[in-house]
Amino acid sequence: MNHFNVASLLTWNNLSIALDVLIIWYLVYRLIMLIRGTKVVQLAKGIVFIFIVRIIAGYLQLHAVTYIVDQIVSWSVVGIIVIFQPEIRRGLEHIGRIFSGHENSEHDKSVHLVNELDKAIQYMSKRRIGALITIQQETGLDDYVETGIKLDADVSGELLINIFIPNTPLHDGAVIINNNRILVAAAYLPLSDSSMIPKRLGTRHRAAVGISEVTDAITIVVSEETGGVTITRNGRFLLDLSREEYLKYLNAELVPEQDVPTKWYQKWLNKIWKWGADR
Numbered sequence: 001m002n003h004f005n006v007a008s009l010l011t012w013n014n015l016s017i018a019l020d021v022l023i024i025w026y027l028v029y030r031l032i033m034l035i036r037g038t039k040v041v042q043l044a045k046g047i048v049f050i051f052i053v054r055i056i057a058g059y060l061q062l063h064a065v066t067y068i069v070d071q072i073v074s075w076s077v078v079g080i081i082v083i084f085q086p087e088i089r090r091g092l093e094h095i096g097r098i099f100s101g102h103e104n105s106e107h108d109k110s111v112h113l114v115n116e117l118d119k120a121i122q123y124m125s126k127r128r129i130g131a132l133i134t135i136q137q138e139t140g141l142d143d144y145v146e147t148g149i150k151l152d153a154d155v156s157g158e159l160l161i162n163i164f165i166p167n168t169p170l171h172d173g174a175v176i177i178n179n180n181r182i183l184v185a186a187a188y189l190p191l192s193d194s195s196m197i198p199k200r201l202g203t204r205h206r207a208a209v210g211i212s213e214v215t216d217a218i219t220i221v222v223s224e225e226t227g228g229v230t231i232t233r234n235g236r237f238l239l240d241l242s243r244e245e246y247l248k249y250l251n252a253e254l255v256p257e258q259d260v261p262t263k264w265y266q267k268w269l270n271k272i273w274k275w276g277a278d279r
Contacts, residue, residue, distance in 0.1 A: 053065070130166075145183050231249055
């Protein structure tokens with residue numbers, strides 16, 4: 001009777017296969033999160049359809065169709081690079097910041113973002129000025145950005161306050177923020193039909209919950225009726241937060257730790273060096 005030998009599984013060949021699968025899985029996951037909620041999803045469906053057609057055409061020996069699809073696939077590599085150029089550039093810039101030690105600048109920018117949001121929230125809450133601010137996270141918000149009026153401006157408390165002053169052209173709708181910049185104002189967000197939302201809450205709150213149901217964005221609502229501050233994310237909402245509570249939440253979610261990820265590789269190198277020295 002053959003005994004199961006665990007050691008026989010711990011070969012470099014098996015470990016490399018497992019590592020290969022994990023890397024591909026992670027890359028696919030990051031790609032899905034990046035394109036989720038954007039029109040690129042439709043493009044991805046089209047690519048999948050083309051590959052299905054190619055497989056069927058090859059199986060049925062449809063030579064003309066196979067040749068045409070092969071040409072489309074060959075040229076699609078260039079098309080994908082062009083289409084995903086912003087995402088590719090953003091990813092390469094992020095990697096460059098990690099290994100150049102400039103990630104702390106991102107920490108400073110995030111702290112500035114939270115401070116400016118706090119300035120605007122405090123002003124509008126005290127005066128009961130309604131506001132709806134969505135901060136993009138991993139999931140793209142391109143479809144909703146297209147519905148707004150382009151600003152592409154640095155985040156400042158004064159600008160946010162001016163946007164939401166009643167009876168101004170931009171006050172009705174949402175501000176969308178990404179990479180510490182105000183992309184658009186007066187954007188339309190999907191309304192939630194959830195029965196968990198209290199009846200006393202209005203359209204802004206339903207829009208905030210709605211966008212949180214389809215993306216991982218963080219959305220801040222200032223109530224026009226009460227001045228209360230609400231934050232939504234992933235289908236959940238935190239209602240009537242105090243200044244201390246929403247600042248604690250925003251700092252935890254938006255401000256990265258200064259030594260992560262700039263020093264993680266240094267820690268691993270030190271461990272490897274120490275392990276080698278001990279041997």
